[in-house]
Amino acid sequence: MQPRTLSHLRALEAESIHIIREVMAEFSKPVMLYSIGKDSSVMVRLAQKAFYPARIPFPLLHVDTTYKFQEMISFRDDFVKSIGADLIVRTNTEAIEAGANPFDLGTQRCCALLKTKALLDALAEGGYDAAFGGARRDEEKSRAKERIYSFRDKFGQWDPKNQRPELWNVYNSRVEKGETIRVFPLSNWTETDVWNYIQLENIPIVPLYYAKERQMVLRHGQLIPLEHNMRLTDGEQPQMVMSRMRSLGCTYCTGAIKSEATNLTQIVTELTEFRRSERENRIIDHDTEGSMEMKKREGYF
Amino acid sequence: MIEEPKELLRFSTAGSVDDGKSTLIGRLLLETGSVYEDQLAAVAKSGINRSTGPIDLSLLTDGLRAEREQGITIDVAYRYFQTPRRKFIIADTPGHEQYTRNMATGASTADLAIVLIDARKGVLPQSKRHAFIASLLGIPHVAVAINKMDLVDFSETVFHSIEADFRAFAADLQIPLLQFFPVSALDGDNIVSKSARTPWYKGPAMLEYLETVPLDAGRNFKDLRFPVQYVVRPNLDFRGFAGQLASGILRPGDTVMALPSGRTTKVKSLPSFDGPLTEAFPPMAVTVELEDEIDISRGDMLVDPLRMPHVSRRLEAHIVWMQEAPLEAGNAYLLKHTTQTVTAHITEIRHRIDINTMAKQPATGLGLNEIGLVQIEAKRPLFYDIYRENRNTGCFILIDPETNATAGAGMITEAAWAGGGRRKQTSLQLEEGVLTPAERYKRNGHYPVTIWLTARKELAYLLERRLFDRGCQVHVLADDHETNLLPEFASVLNHAGVMAICSIASDDNSERDRAAAAIDRFVAIDPAELSTNDDHAVNMILSRLEQTGFLPSEISFDSGEGI
Numbered sequence: 129m130q131p132r133t134l135s136h137l138r139a140l141e142a143e144s145i146h147i148i149r150e151v152m153a154e155f156s157k158p159v160m161l162y163s164i165g166k167d168s169s170v171m172v173r174l175a176q177k178a179f180y181p182a183r184i185p186f187p188l189l190h191v192d193t194t195y196k197f198q199e200m201i202s203f204r205d206d207f208v209k210s211i212g213a214d215l216i217v218r219t220n221t222e223a224i225e226a227g228a229n230p231f232d233l234g235t236q237r238c239c240a241l242l243k244t245k246a247l248l249d250a251l252a253e254g255g256y257d258a259a260f261g262g263a264r265r266d267e268e269k270s271r272a273k274e275r276i277y278s279f280r281d282k283f284g285q286w287d288p289k290n291q292r293p294e295l296w297n298v299y300n301s302r303v304e305k306g307e308t309i310r311v312f313p314l315s316n317w318t319e320t321d322v323w324n325y326i327q328l329e330n331i332p333i334v335p336l337y338y339a340k341e342r343q344m345v346l347r348h349g350q351l352i353p354l355e356h357n358m359r360l361t362d363g364e365q366p367q368m369v370m371s372r373m374r375s376l377g378c379t380y381c382t383g384a385i386k387s388e389a390t391n392l393t394q395i396v397t398e399l400t401e402f403r404r405s406e407r408e409n410r411i412i413d414h415d416t417e418g419s420m421e422m423k424k425r426e427g428y429f
Numbered sequence: 430m431i432e433e434p435k436e437l438l439r440f441s442t443a444g445s446v447d448d449g450k451s452t453l454i455g456r457l458l459l460e461t462g463s464v465y466e467d468q469l470a471a472v473a474k475s476g477i478n479r480s481t482g483p484i485d486l487s488l489l490t491d492g493l494r495a496e497r498e499q500g501i502t503i504d505v506a507y508r509y510f511q512t513p514r515r516k517f518i519i520a521d522t523p524g525h526e527q528y529t530r531n532m533a534t535g536a537s538t539a540d541l542a543i544v545l546i547d548a549r550k551g552v553l554p555q556s557k558r559h560a561f562i563a564s565l566l567g568i569p570h571v572a573v574a575i576n577k578m579d580l581v582d583f584s585e586t587v588f589h590s591i592e593a594d595f596r597a598f599a600a601d602l603q604i605p606l607l608q609f610f611p612v613s614a615l616d617g618d619n620i621v622s623k624s625a626r627t628p629w630y631k632g633p634a635m636l637e638y639l640e641t642v643p644l645d646a647g648r649n650f651k652d653l654r655f656p657v658q659y660v661v662r663p664n665l666d667f668r669g670f671a672g673q674l675a676s677g678i679l680r681p682g683d684t685v686m687a688l689p690s691g692r693t694t695k696v697k698s699l700p701s702f703d704g705p706l707t708e709a710f711p712p713m714a715v716t717v718e719l720e721d722e723i724d725i726s727r728g729d730m731l732v733d734p735l736r737m738p739h740v741s742r743r744l745e746a747h748i749v750w751m752q753e754a755p756l757e758a759g760n761a762y763l764l765k766h767t768t769q770t771v772t773a774h775i776t777e778i779r780h781r782i783d784i785n786t787m788a789k790q791p792a793t794g795l796g797l798n799e800i801g802l803v804q805i806e807a808k809r810p811l812f813y814d815i816y817r818e819n820r821n822t823g824c825f826i827l828i829d830p831e832t833n834a835t836a837g838a839g840m841i842t843e844a845a846w847a848g849g850g851r852r853k854q855t856s857l858q859l860e861e862g863v864l865t866p867a868e869r870y871k872r873n874g875h876y877p878v879t880i881w882l883t884a885r886k887e888l889a890y891l892l893e894r895r896l897f898d899r900g901c902q903v904h905v906l907a908d909d910h911e912t913n914l915l916p917e918f919a920s921v922l923n924h925a926g927v928m929a930i931c932s933i934a935s936d937d938n939s940e941r942d943r944a945a946a947a948i949d950r951f952v953a954i955d956p957a958e959l960s961t962n963d964d965h966a967v968n969m970i971l972s973r974l975e976q977t978g979f980l981p982s983e984i985s986f987d988s989g990e991g992i
Contacts (some may be wrong), residue, residue, distance in 0.1 A: 132650060132678075132710045135434030136516040145714035146658070153659045153727055153768070178671070180702040180716065182663035265507045272506040292502070292835040293530055293751050295537035296824050297673065298765055302833035316518055318509045403463065423741040 137325050144313040145178040146278055146297055148260065152178075152185060153300040155258035158249070158311075162188035162208075162215070164200045165376040167262030167314055169207075169331050172323050174313060175260075176211060187214040189250060189259070193242035194224055195378040197355060203334045216372055218250035230380050231359060242378075248284045250277075251308060260311045266318045276315045282306040304407050327392045339372040339387040350383030377400065434958035435511065436644055441520040441539040441568070443532045443559040445880045448545045449576045453614035454508060454521055455486025457636065460621040463510035473913065486614075505535045510915070514640045524555055529784060529798035530751040532559065533838055536566035537824070539842035540644060543572045543635075548611075548717075552594045554785040560595075561784055564602035565747055565800065565840060566706050567820050569646035571604045572638065578627065579613040585629040601787065603817070605646060610635050647820065650710060653677030653685065653733040654814070654822045656767035657725055661716055668724055669700065669716040675767065675821035676814075677733060679709040679717065684978060686734040687725050688812045691866040691876065692949075693734055694721040711821070728769035730812045734981060735874075738812045738822060740867040745779070745804050746816075746839040748795060752829060754836070755794040756803070762836060766811050766825035773807040797836075810865050816840040869926030875901050877923035878979040880930045880970065881941050881953040890958075896928060901980070903928040916944035923948060950979055 134142065151158050160175060162168045175184045190204060208215040209290060220228070223241040230238040251259055265271045273292045280286060292300055314322070326333060343354040345364045353373075354366050371384040372395075389395045444450025458464050472485065508519040520535030522528065524545075536542060542563035546556050556573075563571050573595055581587045588611045599607060610619055611627050612635065618624035621636045632640070657966040661669040679685075679696060686693045697718045699706035709715040725731075732738055739973065750756050756775060764773035779802040783790035797802045816823030827837040870876060881888050889905045896903040904927055906918050919929035931944065946949045952974065959966045974980035 133436055133644060134713065136437035136511075137434070139437040139712060142673060142712050142714040146712075148548070149659045149671055149714070150768075177702040178714070179661055181667060181669075181700060182661050193956075266509050272508065273504045293534045293838070294835075295534050295826060295838045296821070297538075298767075298824065298826050300765065300826060300828055300833070300835045302763070302828055304833065316507065318511075318516075320511065321516070336900075 137321060139330060140317055140321060141177070141325070143297070143316065144174045145284040145298070146170050147311065147313040148175055148178045150299055151258050151260065151277075151301070151309075154299075155309075158258040158260065159189045159216070159254060159255070160184070160186055160260040161262070162190050162204070163262065163376070164190065164196070164334060165262070166322055166326060166333050166337060167264065167317075169333050170317070170325055171260060171314060172211070172213070173329060173331050184211070184213045187216050187254075189216045189218065189254075189256075191243055191246045191250065192217050193238075193246070193378050194219055195229070195242070195380060197334075197336055197353070197376070198380055199336050200334050201378065203332075207332060214253070216250070218246050218253075220246040220249070230378070233388045235381055251284070256308065257303065258309050258311055260313060262314050263312050264314050264317050264319070264322070265312075274312065274315070276280045276312055277301065278310040278312065279303070280308050280310060281319045284308065286310075320396075320399055323392070324397050327396055334337075334373075334376065336373045336376060338391065339370055339389050339394075340355045341368045342371050342384065343373060344369040344384060345366070351386070353379055353384055355379040355381075383402065435513075436515045437518070437520045438515050438541065438639060438644065439520065439539050440541040440639070441522060441532075441535040441563070441573075442542060442543045442545070443522050443535070443562070444524045444545040448524070448555075449548045449614045450521070450524070450541070450545050452486045453543070453545065453574060453576065453612070453620070454519060456614050456617055456620050457517075457519075458508060458510050459486060460617065461512055461636070473856050485861050505531050512636070512640055517639065524559060525553075526558065526784065527798055527801070528561065529558070530580050530838075532562045533566055533629070533749040533751075536562055536568055537838065539563075539566070539568050540571040540647065541572060541639070541642060542568045543574055546573060546575050546595070547579045548575050548584075548587055548591065551591050552598065556595070556964040557598055557787075560599055560602060560604065561787055563650035564599075564604050567647065567751075567816055567823075567840065568604075570606045570608070570642055571599075572635065573607065573609045574612050574614075574635065575609060576612050576614055578611045578618060579616055583611065583618075583624075583626045585627075588627075588630070606642075608632070608638060610638070627687065632813070648711065649819050650678055651676070652736045652738070652819065653679060653683075653731065654738060654812075654819065655679060655685075655717065655731040656769070656822075657727055657729045657731065658768045659727060660725070667718070668722070669840055670731070671716045672768065673714040674709055676711055676819050677736075678706065679715070679731075681705075684734060684981075685719070685731040686737075686867075686870075687723060687864055687865050688730045688738075688740060689810055690723065690725075690729070691708045691870050692721075692723045693876070694719045694723055695978070696720070699910045724930075728767075730767065730853060732812065736868070737867065737871045738814050738819075740810050740812055740865050740871070742807045742810050743776075743804065744807075744811065744813060744841050745802065745843040746825070746841045747782075748801055748803050748827070749938075750795040750797060750799050750801075750837045751838065752836045753797050754829065754830075754832075755796050756801075756827075756837060757794040761830065762806065763828040763830055763909055764807055764811075764825050764839075765828060766813060766980060767810065767822060769809075770828075771807045771809045771811070772830075773805050775803055776806045777804040779803060805839075810867075812867075813841055815842065820918065866926070873902050875927050875928065875981060876950050876979045878928050878950040878952060878974065879919040879923055879944060879948045880928070880974070881933070881944060881951065882930055882954045882970075883933045883935075883941075884959055884966070885956070886932050886934070888963055888966055891928045892970055893930055896930075896969065896980075897966055899980075901928055902926060905930045905932055907932045913940065915940060916947050919944060920948055921951070952977060952979065 194369050228241050277299050343366050344351045372387045374385050389398045506521045510517050522535035544559045575591050592609045605759050606750045612619045619634045623634050656672050657670045659673040661671050681696050681698050683696045697720045735814050759777050780789040781801040814822045823841045825839045829836040893903050893905045915931050922929040
């Protein structure tokens with residue numbers, strides 16, 4: 129008789145599918161945050177599996193800061209169409225028209241306006257009472273203690289001192305009107321798990337994750353891709369660099385890594401050789417000590 | 430190259446300030462290559478070093494600001510690392526008495542618990558507390574790390590004396606598998622590899638143990654329990670029941686019973702995104718398509734009719750109380766058990782357990798972080814097992830209806846007979862007591878079906894004899910006297926769990942149709958199908974009952990104990 133043990137990826141898959149279904153069953157209007165990145169791609173695949181043969185019963189929401197890579201946007205549109213999901217795109221157009229950008233505002237203010245505010249507005253406007261996000265606990269220290277069901281008050285804020293105990297696979301979904309939850313089905317996945325799963329399942333991902341020659345500038349020790357007519361400061365010289373993205377965010381705030389990995393196998397192999405963490409290339413995490421925790425308290429994912 | 434599949438092991442750690450828990454975890458993370466250079470650099474940059482080593486490993490696992498400032502771990506934090514063999518999820522919990530609820534939370538999903546003991550101090554009340562909580566939450570393996578061996582000169586005597594103390598105390602707990610390790614988390618002795626400083630120690634290093642400890646302890650493949658979580662209905666032609674298997678195995682063709690209706694059917698298929706499955710087992714999250722269209726919704730449970738769970742509104746459970754407002758007899762909470770949420774009352778507090786001495790004390794309530802044994806009565810029947818036999822169907826949470834807080838966690842210790850309370854059954858205006866059809870089914874081993882037999886009376890009695898000999902509760906109702914009440918009589922018998930054979934001489938269809946409409950499980954035998962040979966005719970009827978699923982091919986009796 130075959131031993132009845134699931135591999136770690138299938139066990140994580142089962143846990144995530146259970147979470148996604150539980151939210152769908154117990155909340156009146158869920159939405160899934162779709163950031164176009166690798167974690168979102170895995171989360172969407174899990175949602176497809178959870179409701180098969182039905183289609184995903186909730187919309188995908190993309191908060192577009194307009195500073196995303198063009199390759200991300202075209203990938204998003206093709207991908208969403210190919211799986212027959214509903215997509216909602218929201219932008220804080222008011223702030224964009226007022227000229228919001230990370231250079232003049234600083235990354236903290238820029239994130240607060242273009243990401244956090246746009247997100248909170250979109251959630252309020254849609255009347256969503258539960259929003260799935262692809263965050264993982266291994267990403268950043270403050271995430272290690274976040275629950276799978278993360279409660280937000282009427283202002284979308286997180287109180288790390290007052291989290292509900294979460295036992296077994298029994299989730300408490302009771303909320304008052306106006307309160308919402310953020311749900312993290314990938315909480316127990318690591319970066320390695322995500323890549324191994326993408327490879328195992330052959331999940332389509334944005335080509336930016338694959339290495340190729342790209343125009344870059346070196347800024348504060350980070351390789352920043354040249355996009356959206358980025359302003360160059362004195363002495364910055366664009367150069368072609370064989371590189372790829374390890375983690376995707378806004379163009380100016382996501383550093384690339386030098387890499388020769390042009391396919392999934394090479395990416396997975398490269399991953400085992402990394403000596404630096406994934407979010408090191410995400411400029412927003414390092415604004416100040418504990419900056420992710422502060423953003424989360426304010427309502428950031 | 431796709432990586433070789435790994436197994437997943439979840440373990441919890443509990444420890445108090447200074448017993449080296451964070452250092453132990455930091456060591457495991459560091460030595461399995463799970464800490465990146467920039468994270469190490471951030472720790473070094475923090476300027477804090479409470480350890481005597483070059484770098485304070487415990488800082489790797491301190492999450493929130495308040496904790497960094499106060500130097501304590503106040504909440505459950507989850508950590509991850511992997512080796513070529515396994516992926517590990519650590520639920521890292523604080524060890525102080527005021528964090529009992531956090532320890533219970535971390536322990537709830539763990540296959541294994543690491544309990545830390547300071548070799549200089551021996552078995553302290555806090556070590557006992559950690560072991561007790563591990564036992565209460567049903568963790569099958571407990572690894573006792575006797576830490577700071579470097580401070581007692583790696584003394585074999587010290588190690589064995591602590592082991593003996595711990596074993597003596599743990600004998601009263603239900604811990605199936607205990608293992609002891611002499612370690613120094615600070616220096617790394619016996620953590621990842623065997624230490625040359627403990628030549629007398631013959632066991633494995635901790636990591637080797639974590640990589641090889643068997644995972645099947647505590648997993649139940651015997652008793653099918655499939656709590657229905659969500660109904661997948663993309664179109665009128667497909668109706669699938671989605672859920673995560675709590676225990677047991679599901680295969681196409683298996684006979685399953687839906688609770689609470691007590692109806693049986695067969696599994697038609699297990700469709701999935703990756704193609705139909707031939708088998709599903711826990712913890713898989715699957716979708717089940719059934720042969721018959723029976724009314725099933727979220728909160729129902731598919732089970733093996735021959736291995737039923739307890740079906741009752743009452744239960745007794747250990748509760749870990751998790752909120753300030755105390756649990757008191759008479760209070761009402763929302764009880765969430767598998768996919769069902771019902772209102773439940775605390776009927777009695779049997780005792781409180783002192784978590785340091787494990788002594789049972791009389792109590793009128795349970796405060797925050799207290800543990801006790803209580804009796805609970807729910808508004809609707811729950812389908813449950815004893816926690817020790819089935820963690821997934823033996824656990825529940827209590828939710829405070831005022832604040833929505835998760836107020837308590839429950840581990841069912843014993844089933845209690847249902848009693849008191851009545852609810853109206855709409856059909857036939859029969860008062861249904863608190864015994865559910867499923868409980869009667871469990872006692873009798875078969876369904877209370879009504880068989881409508883338009884044939885000679887002798888055939889009805891012969892059928893009754895054959896059913897009786899197979900272990901069924903059965904009664905013939907013949908139309909000699911009052912034909913117009915047969916459906917009502919049959920219904921009463923069925924309500925009592927008894928099979929009714931309605932024997933009719935004439936083919937008066939109006940009575941038959943009335944019975945068919947009023948009775949849930951109704952089989953009418955067409956006289957034209959019946960052989961003139963009595964034995965053949967009875968065999969035909971029996972196989973018909975088996976095909977419909979109303980009669981199991983083999984009846985298993987339940988003595989009634991512990992329903």
